[in-house]
Structure formats: C-alpha cells, structure tokens
Amino acid sequence: MTNETGTEVSTVTIKPPAGNKPGYLKRRKQAMQINKKLIDGDDAAIDEMVDFVLANATVTVPDGIDPREAIMDLSEDDFMHIFNPAAVVYPTNAA
Numbered sequence: 001m002t003n004e005t006g007t008e009v010s011t012v013t014i015k016p017p018a019g020n021k022p023g024y025l026k027r028r029k030q031a032m033q034i035n036k037k038l039i040d041g042d043d044a045a046i047d048e049m050v051d052f053v054l055a056n057a058t059v060t061v062p063d064g065i066d067p068r069e070a071i072m073d074l075s076e077d078d079f080m081h082i083f084n085p086a087a088v089v090y091p092t093n094a095a
Contacts, residue, residue: 012070015058
C-alpha cells in the first residue's frame, strides 16, 4: 500500500527498545513530556515524537525511503496501531 507521496507505509515496522535496555526512566520521562506537549496542542511535539522514535526504536522501512517521512506518512489507523498506549505492556514488579 502506498500513500499519496508513494511511500510504502504498509512496510514500516517500529520495534521499541528491549525491556532490558538501560535508560528506561529517561525515555519514559521524555515520552511523557512529549505527550503533554501533544495534549497541549503544540504541533512541534509531532517532530519531537518522530525524533524520539527514530532515536530510541528500531525503524525498518523499504530501501530508498526516509524513515522520518515513512513515519510522517502513516495513516491514522497505522499510527494508532503502532503508537496506541493501550498496546504497551508494562511488566509487573516481580520483587
């Protein structure tokens, strides 16, 4: 599937950092700050969110496609599927 710019959006995969990667609380704090800006209607937060994803996740796109543009070209359905907070599983404290 392609969008109006020809980007293959159906082949974008975003894999979050592994649960054992150091810096979880720093990433979580940054994500919360970006989310607050999004809620407040700060449109620059969209670019911050994309930067955050590119810096912290493994993003796979077809050869010749800019990862930033691929993320920006996602449909609403694809975006919600990838970034839906309800899809995030937080492990319980085993201690």
